[in-house]
Amino acid sequence: MYEIITLRDKVRVEPSKLEEDRKEATTEIIRKNYIGKIIEDKALLIGLIGIDSIEEGIIIPNDASIYYDTIFRMLAYLPTLHETVKGQVVEVSEIGAIVNIGPIDGLVHISQTMDDFVDFSKNALTGRRTKMTVKTGDTVIASIIAVSTKGIMKVGLTMRSPGLGKLGSKKKEAAKK
Helix, strand or coil: CEEEEEEEEEEEECHHHCCCCHHHHHHHHHHHHHCCCEECCCEEEEEEEEEEEEEEEEECCCCCCEEEEEEEEEEEECCCCCCEEEEEEEEECCCEEEEECCCCEEEEEHHHCCCCCEEEECCEEEECCCCCEEECCCEEEEEEEEEECCCCCEEEEECCCCCCEECCHHHHHHHHC
16 A cells, blocks of 8 residues: 655755755755655655755754755555555566565465465476466466565565456466366
8 A cells, every 4th residue: 555654854965965956955865865765664665755844954063964854745655464466476486476566576475376286397386286377477466464574675475365366367267167
């Protein structure tokens, strides 16, 4: 799920940036310092929406930089348990499939790829009974079953529940019956 978050911080503008427009310099620093960061152990910041206000700067003794109290809005990604996501398989290995779900990649463990015993061969995961395959480039629907934000954001996915899995595979399965 995406959300717009309002943040407040004292943005440090170095002397080399003081000739630039205050808003442009502050925008560049916020993007550099915040995009890709995890805040409050739940949200990955992925873009700056806008700056709402920049207060007058203060100078701290023995530091030539100026600190601006700034209020700004960021776009954040907050993966939630049981959320259904659409993504593309970017890698397949004997462990499972890595699926890009937008701003991050999630792992579908081999045991969670389909409701069948799964074999790995020739860069594809194949169901023994169903003969369904999951390979790089496939578009899939998955559900988030685990989220970790310790250090970097990690997401665990499953495709075993009804309605989940490789797009188009349900039609092929129904045609076989």
